[in-house]
Amino acid sequence: MTGRSEVLLIGGRAGVGKTTVANEIHAQLSGLRVRHCVIEGDNLDLAYPAPWEHQLAERNLAAMWHNYRALGYRRLVYTNTVSVQYIAELTAAMGDDPKVIAVLLTAGDSAARERLARREIGSGLAYHVERSDLMARRLDETVPATVVRMSTDGRTVAEIATEVLGLTGWTAAPRRD
Incomplete structure (x- = not known):
């Protein structure tokens, strides 16, 4: 497969839902047979x-x-807390000048802490809550204005994933490559 690659970078504090949203994006794209x-x-x-x-x-x-x-893939969904701060480094690592869609997911402190409490059942909860709070402030202050900010508070995972996918154009028919 030829053509310029595309990367969807999803960043945000711990507990914001990056991985969950990426998994839902995967499910939606798979259902539409989008490679x-x-x-x-x-x-x-x-x-x-x-x-x-x-x-x-x-x-x-x-x-x-x-x-x-x-193997012919040209669309990548990449999640990492700070991915939207390191766009140049990540796209350089990809080595093929991808088109970039960058989204910073946001969540209030209480929502993030609630999600972390469900996820971090071991000894790391206090650490993750502290890091999440710190990263939320840092990301808010340092992420470029060109990055789309999207709140996850009070929304379903499917709603968020659908909105994020709308930014990519990957679900527009009839492309299935």
């Missing part, structure tokens, strides 16, 4: 000690995207 892949960026450099200074996430993204492209 795509999903990469959860948090898993690309999940190690101790943290290997961030080695750009491991970008290196792993480059390797994975190369493999997807070799």
Whole structure:
């Protein structure tokens, strides 16, 4: 498959629903038979000690995207808390000058904490709540105005995913590549 690739970057604080929305986007696109892949960026450099200074996430993204492209994929849904802050680095790692759609999902403190409490059943809840609050402030202050901000408070996952997909144009008929 040829053609310019496209990447949907989904960022936001912990507990905002990035992974859940990406999974719903995957379900909707799959139902429409739209060729795509999903990469959860948090898993690309999940190690101790943290290997961030080695750009491991970008290196792993480059390797994975190369493999997807070799199989004909050109649409990527990528989630990571700070993905919308590192657009240039992530697209450089992809290596094929993708068209970028960047979305910052937002949620109020109480909604994010409630979601985290359901998800973090081990010893990490306090850490994740603290990091979530910090990242919400940082993202709000530093993410460029060109990134679409979308609240998840009081909305269903399907509604959010449908709105995000509307930004991509990937569901417009009759394209199924």
